[in-house]
Amino acid sequence: xxxxxxxxxxxxxxxxxxxxxxxxxxxxxxxxxxxxxxxxxxxxxxxxxxxxxxxxxxxxxxxxxxxxxxxxxxxxxxxxxxxxxxxxxxxxxxxxxxxxxxxxxxxxxxxxxxxxxxxxxxxxxxxxxxxxxxxxxxxxxxxxxxxxxxxxxx
Numbered sequence: 001x002x003x004x005x006x007x008x009x010x011x012x013x014x015x016x017x018x019x020x021x022x023x024x025x026x027x028x029x030x031x032x033x034x035x036x037x038x039x040x041x042x043x044x045x046x047x048x049x050x051x052x053x054x055x056x057x058x059x060x061x062x063x064x065x066x067x068x069x070x071x072x073x074x075x076x077x078x079x080x081x082x083x084x085x086x087x088x089x090x091x092x093x094x095x096x097x098x099x100x101x102x103x104x105x106x107x108x109x110x111x112x113x114x115x116x117x118x119x120x121x122x123x124x125x126x127x128x129x130x131x132x133x134x135x136x137x138x139x140x141x142x143x144x145x146x147x148x149x150x151x152x153x154x
Contacts, residue, residue: 039082042108049110055084056103064098077102077114088116095121 036054037047047053055077063076063083073092076083086104096102096119104116 036103038079039077039084040079042084043082046112047108049108052105052107054103054105055086055114056101057084059096059098059100059102061098074113077104084114085112086114086116086119088119090119092119093121097121 035047035051036056039055039057042055057077057079060076060078060083063074065074066072072087072089074085074087075098077086078084086106088104088106100121103120104114105118105120106114106116108114
């Protein structure tokens with residue numbers, strides 16, 4: 001084998017290894033990518049049932065129901081236009097209550113109930129994710145005294 005042919009095979013092997021490495025990185029990123037949706041976006045176009053996603057909005061007043069054993073909590077998340085029922089198994093954050101902002105991560109079931117793996121309650125509008133603040137502002141439910149929406153902050 002000539003030196004030129006050896007270099008060609010080495011270059012081809014290196015490019016193949018690079019392609020495999022890029023494919024593995026992209027596959028890992030796709031598994032960890034979690035999209036954010038508001039209840040209105042889910043009502044307009046429901047994402048696939050097996051796709052992990054985040055939802056956010058306000059906990060609807062009067063919607064929190066705990067199971068008799070206290071382990072499962074169901075509640076509604078609203079952006080004032082649409083409402084989505086959420087089921088969560090576990091201990092809720094201390095700041096979780098009706099009328100407060102919440103972000104939940106999990107999967108939308110085939111029955112339309114969002115099965116949350118994690119629930120995050122906001123402290124106030126300063127800590128609200130930009131997507132939730134924008135959705136509430138579009139819905140006309142943003143409190144003017146709370147300052148500018150989180151999307152404009154750094």
